[in-house]
Amino acid sequence: MKPEWWEKILDGEKTLEIRKTHPQNERLEWPVTVLVYVSGTGAVQGQFLCPGEVSYRTMQDLEEMSCVPREDLLKYAKGRRLSGWIVQSPEKFDAPSPLAEFGLDRPPMSWQYVEIPDAEEVQA
Numbered sequence: 837m838k839p840e841w842w843e844k845i846l847d848g849e850k851t852l853e854i855r856k857t858h859p860q861n862e863r864l865e866w867p868v869t870v871l872v873y874v875s876g877t878g879a880v881q882g883q884f885l886c887p888g889e890v891s892y893r894t895m896q897d898l899e900e901m902s903c904v905p906r907e908d909l910l911k912y913a914k915g916r917r918l919s920g921w922i923v924q925s926p927e928k929f930d931a932p933s934p935l936a937e938f939g940l941d942r943p944p945m946s947w948q949y950v951e952i953p954d955a956e957e958v959q960a
Contacts, residue, residue: 842874842881844903845926852901854909855946858889858919870921871950873943879932890920 844850859868867887874881898920899906909918935943938950
């Protein structure tokens with residue numbers, strides 16, 4: 837995630853994270869914990885709780901809740917449906933965690949499932 841989006845989430849201004857897809861694993865139970873890798877930092881900077889997603893909101897709702905301008909949403913969607921991941925309880929880690937702690941050697945392109953010992957399925 838870009839640093840400016842992470843800051844807006846932490847400030848409570850951004851309550852929806854826009855993606856082209858959302859988790860659909862049959863074993864997955866909502867809510868899920870989403871780990872936030874911030875671009876350019878090389879580390880997971882925090883997490884938020886995602887109780888679910890919204891797929892069929894108006895473009896105005898998506899724009900307001902995600903802080904992403906309508907033109908950028910349309911360009912990103914390329915005519916496809918967008919998924920809005922609901923953002924709740926964001927938490928910035930005291931110390932950033934290297935990707936290796938989560939079994940990753942590079943950041944995911946958009947998101948991926950990560951299993952962490954002694955934790956339920958988590959998003960990165």
